[in-house]
Amino acid sequence: MTDDSAGPDYSDLRDYAAIGDGRTVALIGRRGQVDWLPIPNLDSPPVFAAILDAQTGGCIQLAPVDDFDVKRRYVQGTNVLQTTFTTAKGSVRVTDALVTGIAGRLPWAEFARRIEGLEGSVKMAWKVQPGTKLGTASPWLQTTTEGTIIRVGHTNIAVTGLDHGASKPREDNGNSGSIQGEFTTRSDSRHLLVMVATDNEPLHFPVPENVDKGIDRTIDNWRNWSREFHYSGPWAPHVQRSALALKLLIYSPTGAIAAAATTSLPENPTGGKNWDYRFAWVRDLAYTAHALVRFGLREETQAAISWLLRTIKENGPELAIFYDLGGNVSDGVTTHDVPGWRGVGPVVSGNPAHGQLQLGVFGDLFDICRLYVDAGNVLDVETGRLLASIADRTCDLWRNRDAGMWELPEEQHYTSSKMGCWQALDAAVHLADLGQVAGSSERWAAERDRIKAWVEENCWDEELGSYVMFPGTTDLDASVLLHGPSGFERGERMSRSIDALQKELGRGAHMYRYSGVEQEEHQFVACGFWAASALVCVGRHDEAIARMNKLVKTSNDVGIFAEMISEHDGSFWGNLPQGLSHLALINAAITIEELTEK
Numbered sequence: 230m231t232d233d234s235a236g237p238d239y240s241d242l243r244d245y246a247a248i249g250d251g252r253t254v255a256l257i258g259r260r261g262q263v264d265w266l267p268i269p270n271l272d273s274p275p276v277f278a279a280i281l282d283a284q285t286g287g288c289i290q291l292a293p294v295d296d297f298d299v300k301r302r303y304v305q306g307t308n309v310l311q312t313t314f315t316t317a318k319g320s321v322r323v324t325d326a327l328v329t330g331i332a333g334r335l336p337w338a339e340f341a342r343r344i345e346g347l348e349g350s351v352k353m354a355w356k357v358q359p360g361t362k363l364g365t366a367s368p369w370l371q372t373t374t375e376g377t378i379i380r381v382g383h384t385n386i387a388v389t390g391l392d393h394g395a396s397k398p399r400e401d402n403g404n405s406g407s408i409q410g411e412f413t414t415r416s417d418s419r420h421l422l423v424m425v426a427t428d429n430e431p432l433h434f435p436v437p438e439n440v441d442k443g444i445d446r447t448i449d450n451w452r453n454w455s456r457e458f459h460y461s462g463p464w465a466p467h468v469q470r471s472a473l474a475l476k477l478l479i480y481s482p483t484g485a486i487a488a489a490a491t492t493s494l495p496e497n498p499t500g501g502k503n504w505d506y507r508f509a510w511v512r513d514l515a516y517t518a519h520a521l522v523r524f525g526l527r528e529e530t531q532a533a534i535s536w537l538l539r540t541i542k543e544n545g546p547e548l549a550i551f552y553d554l555g556g557n558v559s560d561g562v563t564t565h566d567v568p569g570w571r572g573v574g575p576v577v578s579g580n581p582a583h584g585q586l587q588l589g590v591f592g593d594l595f596d597i598c599r600l601y602v603d604a605g606n607v608l609d610v611e612t613g614r615l616l617a618s619i620a621d622r623t624c625d626l627w628r629n630r631d632a633g634m635w636e637l638p639e640e641q642h643y644t645s646s647k648m649g650c651w652q653a654l655d656a657a658v659h660l661a662d663l664g665q666v667a668g669s670s671e672r673w674a675a676e677r678d679r680i681k682a683w684v685e686e687n688c689w690d691e692e693l694g695s696y697v698m699f700p701g702t703t704d705l706d707a708s709v710l711l712h713g714p715s716g717f718e719r720g721e722r723m724s725r726s727i728d729a730l731q732k733e734l735g736r737g738a739h740m741y742r743y744s745g746v747e748q749e750e751h752q753f754v755a756c757g758f759w760a761a762s763a764l765v766c767v768g769r770h771d772e773a774i775a776r777m778n779k780l781v782k783t784s785n786d787v788g789i790f791a792e793m794i795s796e797h798d799g800s801f802w803g804n805l806p807q808g809l810s811h812l813a814l815i816n817a818a819i820t821i822e823e824l825t826e827k
Contacts, residue, residue: 238279238283238284239280239283239570239571240258240259240260240262240264240280241800241801242494242570242791242800242801242802242805243785243786243791243799243800243801244258244259244260244785245257245258245264245265245280245785245789245805246301246303246310246785246787246789247308247474247477247490247789247805247806248308248309248310248325248326248327248477249308249327249476249477249490250327250328250329250334250335250338250339251329251333251334251479251480251481252269252270252271252334252338252480252481252482253266253267253268253269253270253271253273253327253338254266254267254271254327254477254478254490254806255277255325255327255340256280256490256491256805257310257312257325259299259301259312260290260292260299261290261291261292261312261314261323262279262288262289262290262291262292263277263288263289263290263340264277264278264279264280264286264288265277265278265279265280265281265490265491266289266338266340267507268338268384268426268427268428269337269338269426269427269428270480270482270554271478271480271487271490271507271554272487272507272508272553272554273428274362274363274365274366274382274578275287275360275362275363276359276360276362276381276384276386276426277289277359277360278360278362278363278567279360280491280494280570281363281492281493281494281567281568281569281570281576282360282361282363282364282567282568282569282576283568284568285360285361285364285567286360286361286363286567287358287359287360287361287368288356288358288360289340289355289356289357289358289424290354290355290356290358291323291342291344291353291354291355291422292314292353292354293314293316293321293351293352293353293354294352294353294354294411295316295317295318295351295352296316296317297314297315297316298314298315299312299313299314299315300312300313300315301313301786301787302787303470303473303787303788304324304448304451305452306451306452306455306456306469306473307447307448307451307452307455307473308451308473308474308476308477309324309325309326309444309447309448309451310324310325310326310787311323311324311325312325313347314351316349316351318349318350318351319346319347319348319349319350319351319414319415319416320347320348320349320351321344321345321346321347321351321353321414322344322345322347323342323343323344323345324342324343324345324444325340325341325342326340326341326443326444326447326448327339327340327341327447328340328341328440328443328444328446328447329443329446329447329450330443330446331446333481334481336433337425337426337427337430337432337433338424338425338426338427339423339424339425339435339440339443340423340424340425340426341421341422341423341440341441341443341444342421342422342423343419343420343421343441343444344412344414344419344420344421344422345414345417345418345419346414346415346416346417346418346419347416348416349415349416350413350414350415351413351414352411352412352413353411353412353413353414353420354409354410354411355409355410355411355422356407356408356409356410357379357386357388357407357408357409357424358406358407358409359379359381359384359386359406359407360381361381362381362382362384363565363567363576363578364565364566364567365382365565366381366382366384367381367406368380368381368406368407369381369406370406370408375387375434376389376434377408378432379406379407379408381406383428383429384426384427384428384429385426385427385428385430385432386424386425386426386432387424387425387426387432387434388408388422388423388424389423389425389434389435389437390420390421390422390423390437391419391420391421391437391438391441421437421440421441423435423437423440451473454476455469455473457525457526458472458524458525458526459524459525460472460523460524460818460819462818462819462822463774463777463818463821463822464777464781464814464818466788467781467784467788467814467818468814468815468818468819470784470787470788471788471790471811471812471814471815472520472524472811472815474788474789474790474806474808474811475517475520475808475811475812475815476529477490477806478490478806478808479529479532479533480509480554482554483532483536483554483555483556484529484532484533484535484536485509485533485536485540485552485553485554485555485556486509486513486514486517486533486808487506487507487508487509487554487808488506488507488508488509488510488513488551488804488807488808488809489506489507489792489803489804489805489806489807489808490506490507490804490805490806491506491507491804491805492504492505492506492507492576492577492578492804493505493569493570493574493575493576493577493804494570494791494792494802494803494804494805495569495570495573495802495803496749496750496751496792496793496802496803497749497750497751497802498571498573499573499749500569500573500574500575501575502749502750503569503573503574503575503576503577504577504580504804505562505577505578505579505580506580506792506804506807507554508551508552508553508554508559508580509536509537509551509552509553509554510550510551511537511548511549511550511551511590511593511594511597512550512589512590512593512634513808513809513812514533514534514537514593514597515592515593515594515596515597516809516812516813516816517533517808517812518530518533518534518596518597518600518601519600519812519815519816519819520812520815520816520819521533522600522601522604523819530601530604534597534598534601536556537594537597538612538615539556540552540556540557541594541615542611542615543556544556544557544558545615546618548590548591548594548619548622549583550582550583550585550587550590550636551580551582551583558583559579559580559583560579560583560584561579562577562578562579562580562581563577563578563579564576564577565577565578582632582636585631585632585636586626586629586631586632586640587631587632587633587634587636587646588623588626588627588629588631588643588646588647588649588650589631589633589634589643589645589646589648589649589650590649591619591622591623591649591650591652591653592648592649592650592651592652592653592656592715593649594616594619594653595616595619595620595652595653595654595656595657595660596652596653596656596715598612598616598656598660598665599656599659599660602660602663602665607665608660608665608666613660613665613666613667614667616657616660616666616668617657617666617667617668617669618668619653620653620654620657620666620668620669620673621668621669621672623650623653623654623657623676624654624672624673624676626650627647627650627676627680630642631643631646633645633646633706633708634646634649634708635706635708635742635743641698641699642687642699642700643698643699643706644684644688644696644697644698644699644700644706644709645706645708645709645711645712647680647683647684647688648680648684648709648711648712648715648717649712649715650680651677651680651681651684651717652712652715652716652717654673654674654676654677654680655677655716657670657673658670658673658674658677661673681717684696684717685722687700688700689722690703693705693729694725694726694728694729695725695726695728695729695730696709696718696722696723696726698743698744703744704743704744704745705726705729705730705733705734705743705744706742706743706744707730707734707740707741707742707743707753707756707759707760708742708743708759709723709726709730710726710727710730710756710759710760710762710763711759711763713762713763713766713767714762714763714766714816714820719766719767720767723763723766723767724767724768724769727760727763727764727767727769730760731760734747734756735757735760736752736796737779737796738757738776738779738780738783739752739753739754739756739757739780739783739794739796740752740753740756740757740759740760741753741756742756750793750802751793751794751795751796751802751803752793752794752795752796753792753793754783754790754791754792754793754794754807754809754810754813755807755809755810755812755813756813757776757780757813758777758780758810758813758814758816758817759813759817760776761773761776761777761780761817761821762813762816762817762820762821764776765820765821765824765825766820766824770821770824770825773817773821773825774821774825777817777818777821780814780817781814783799785801789805789806790805790806790807790810790811790814791803791804791805791806791807791810792804792805792807792809792810
């Protein structure tokens with residue numbers, strides 16, 4: 230197997246599968262290499278980041294010495310990856326897991342690779358080579374009574390395993406911060422390579438035999454979770470894989486849900502649009518709540534909603550559009566002096582959208598709470614008061630310009646933002662009718678109706694046959710598709726808007742975000758699924774199903790989606806796994822199942 234034509238140092242983004250343990254996520258390429266792994270947390274500086282810096286970013290390598298072919302899959306119902314390498318002399322299977330404990334995640338990071346000989350003999354080479362944490366630390370080796378330790382700033386790393394005839398690990402003389410080794414597999418042979426790490430804490434040296442058992446325990450843990458997952462509708466395998474991808478983004482220490490597992494993967498070849506998505510967006514959590522409630526996943530639903538409401542109360546009174554995974558308001562962006570994927574920079578930590586006004590976030594928050602209550606739960610008194618104050622704030626602010634859902638630098642009266650305000654007040658009235666929120670529900674209902682009338686008068690273009698991006702423009706915006714499912718419009722105007730959006734922004738089953746953006750980025754994966762959801766909301770069931778059948782086939786070989794996909798060659802762009810892409814798939818499948826006539 231050879232790497233893509235762009236060069237051997239950077240893999241195509243389609244090549245990556247993701248594994249995780251509830252605290253961090255590793256990306257594994259088709260050459261068996263781990264090119265991304267932050268330690269200890271998903272939003273920590275990455276100790277392994279070759280995906281952004283091929284020379285000094287750091288990588289964990291394991292592959293046959295000779296040329297090979299690759300097949301891979303996730304173990305059914307899990308986020309444990311199996312890769313089969315086949316050479317001219319034999320074949321070998323590698324099972325990769327971020328190991329979990331008996332009662333959840335381990336208090337340290339434990340990445341385990343089980344290597345099983347299947348046929349013939351295969352000479353394997355491996356290396357654990359930490360990087361510079363995006364240019365902030367230099368790896369070095371220290372000899373201890375328990376063995377060699379790799380230090381990278383405050384991060385401590387040890388490498389161990391079961392040799393079974395493998396050569397002893399040795400220091401790489403060409404790079405004093407790495408450890409490497411070789412071994413040969415034979416039919417029915419079994420080897421184990423383990424990397425264990427902590428950050429600013431003592432380092433636990435695991436017993437290899439226990440880690441080997443831990444791989445099986447991790448498989449069982451994932452399967453136990455999958456058994457609690459209830460969905461048997463259309464596209465069930467794709468929905469389950471997307472649910473498992475989303476589970477990787479749920480940060481178990483707090484219940485926050487990250488938008489994606491990476492930072493700075495570019496949206497286009499010229500750079501500039503390189504963002505850090507390792508934060509929890511209120512919008513994404515709202516869409517996740519749809520899936521969690523529908524799947525009957527009570528613990529994740531309670532944790533995510535409780536985290537969000539607690540975070541808003543602690544950081545109020547203004548509602549931020551996103552928070553860090555610890556529940557704090559993010560502030561500031563750091564640019565790192567590393568090249569970026571295929572030299573496309575910048576590489577950053579932090580997201581510049583933190584201070585924007587996005588009115589649609591009010592609808593996202595209320596949608597979460599409405600779903601939660603309608604699922605048979607009860608809001609606490611303080612949350613009810615908080616929601617009442619935010620409903621009043623929505624009444625006061627909906628006439629303002631904002632940055633819109635797409636976090637644009639030009640503030641406008643974005644149509645989808647007004648629709649989001651309508652959604653917020655519609656949910657507020659609903660919650661008030663149920664006695665969950667005490668406040669001026671008459672005012673909320675009146676303002677809700679004013680918003681509806683304003684949008685219909687100012688944001689509809691009869692000649693185009695579509696809702697426009699904002700009043701006075703002929704530009705179109707795919708985010709209005711979200712408001713078929715929200716209930717704002719499920720009639721002729723939404724149906725005509727779908728057609729107009731497809732004509733201008735659609736390329737096959739996928740779609741660009743808004744008019745003109747195809748000059749600077751690729752198709753936004755979520756938008757195609759939003760179109761499928763909107764189609765079934767307006768009664769066009771057969772078209773919705775046909776679109777879904779095409780869309781689910783555009784993931785990579787193991788069912789992972791990035792943020793964007795090229796209309797020209799199907800390549801992935803942007804951060805991955807991208808939560809919004811997988812959420813859009815899940816919610817489209819659910820919406821189609823619920824609204825399609827049996």
